[in-house]
Amino acid sequence: MKAQMQKGFTLIELMIVVAIIGILAAIAIPQYQNYVSRTQVTRLVGEMSSLKTAVEERMSRNAATNTIADLGYTASNLSSNAAVAMDASAGTASITATLNGNVASAVNGGVVTVSRGADGIWSCEVTASSNTGWDDSFAPAGCPVGS
Known part of the structure; x- marks a missing residue:
C-alpha cells in the first residue's frame, strides 16, 4: 500500500503564517504612521520656507x-491660519501656519513658524501639538521643537 502524499498546507502551518503577518503588521503600522506625521510637518516647513524669497523681495522694496x-501663498491641504507678520523698517518677519485639516491626528494643532531676525538670519521653530501621540522627532532637522 502506498502512503498518501500530503497536498496543501496543514492548519498549524497556516496559523504560523498568520501569526508572523500579525507581528509584522504590529510593528510596521505604527512606524508608517510616524513616517506620515514627520513628512507632513516637514512639508509644511518647506511650504512656509518657500516664502522667504518673497519676504526678502518685499523688504528690499520696503x-x-x-x-x-x-x-x-496658495492654501495647503495641511494647514490653516497661515499668516505673515512683517516689519520692513526693523527688518523682521514671521511666517506661521497651523497643522490641521488633512493631517495625522498626532500632529493636528502643531504650529510651524519661520522667522527672520533683524540680522537677516532665518530660523525655524515647530510648536508641538497638544494631542497625544506627538513626538519631538516629527520636527525636521534644523527646525527644533519650541516650548
Whole structure:
C-alpha cells in the first residue's frame, strides 16, 4: 500500500503564517504612521520656507505685506491660519501656519513658524501639538521643537 502524499498546507502551518503577518503588521503600522506625521510637518516647513524669497523681495522694496496671499501663498491641504507678520523698517518677519485639516491626528494643532531676525538670519521653530501621540522627532532637522 502506498502512503498518501500530503497536498496543501496543514492548519498549524497556516496559523504560523498568520501569526508572523500579525507581528509584522504590529510593528510596521505604527512606524508608517510616524513616517506620515514627520513628512507632513516637514512639508509644511518647506511650504512656509518657500516664502522667504518673497519676504526678502518685499523688504528690499520696503513694500507692505498685509496678508500671506500678498506673498503668493496658495492654501495647503495641511494647514490653516497661515499668516505673515512683517516689519520692513526693523527688518523682521514671521511666517506661521497651523497643522490641521488633512493631517495625522498626532500632529493636528502643531504650529510651524519661520522667522527672520533683524540680522537677516532665518530660523525655524515647530510648536508641538497638544494631542497625544506627538513626538519631538516629527520636527525636521534644523527646525527644533519650541516650548
